[in-house]
Amino acid sequence: MKTIFLALALLATGAHAAANPDATPCDGVDEDKQTLDCSVYNRDTAVRLLGENFKNLEDRVNTQYGANKAEANEFVTKLKAAEDAWKKLRDADCEVEVFPAKKGTREFDIGQNDCIARTSDERSEYLESILQAE
Numbered sequence: 001m002k003t004i005f006l007a008l009a010l011l012a013t014g015a016h017a018a019a020n021p022d023a024t025p026c027d028g029v030d031e032d033k034q035t036l037d038c039s040v041y042n043r044d045t046a047v048r049l050l051g052e053n054f055k056n057l058e059d060r061v062n063t064q065y066g067a068n069k070a071e072a073n074e075f076v077t078k079l080k081a082a083e084d085a086w087k088k089l090r091d092a093d094c095e096v097e098v099f100p101a102k103k104g105t106r107e108f109d110i111g112q113n114d115c116i117a118r119t120s121d122e123r124s125e126y127l128e129s130i131l132q133a134e
């Protein structure tokens with residue numbers, strides 16, 4: 001009898017996820033595995049948004065400096081260098097933030113993912129603010 005209820009519960013959960021395309025691994029987190037999955041999802045979403053915002057900034061640079069390609073290219077080169085330096089700083093700061101957790105542990109992975117998500121969201125907001133019409 002328990003097996004039937006378990007099978008029905010799993011089937012209902014799967015049907016709910018299929019019926020709700022906006023469902024994320026962060027919906028109804030109540031166990032460690034889900035916490036890790038949620039942290040990975042949040043990290044990946046934030047990093048993807050960061051890339052989109054960087055691309056949007058490059059587009060704004062090319063639009064606003066379109067008449068002067070050399071200046072646009074110089075600006076984009078500086079942006080890319082700054083973004084590379086920022087990513088290294090983000091990763092190093094996040095390792096400090098999760099210390100003393102050891103790499104490869106669940107605690108480290110969740111903390112690192114959460115830190116990368118949070119700081120990437122902050123950086124995305126900063127990139128969105130550059131070259132915005134006032």
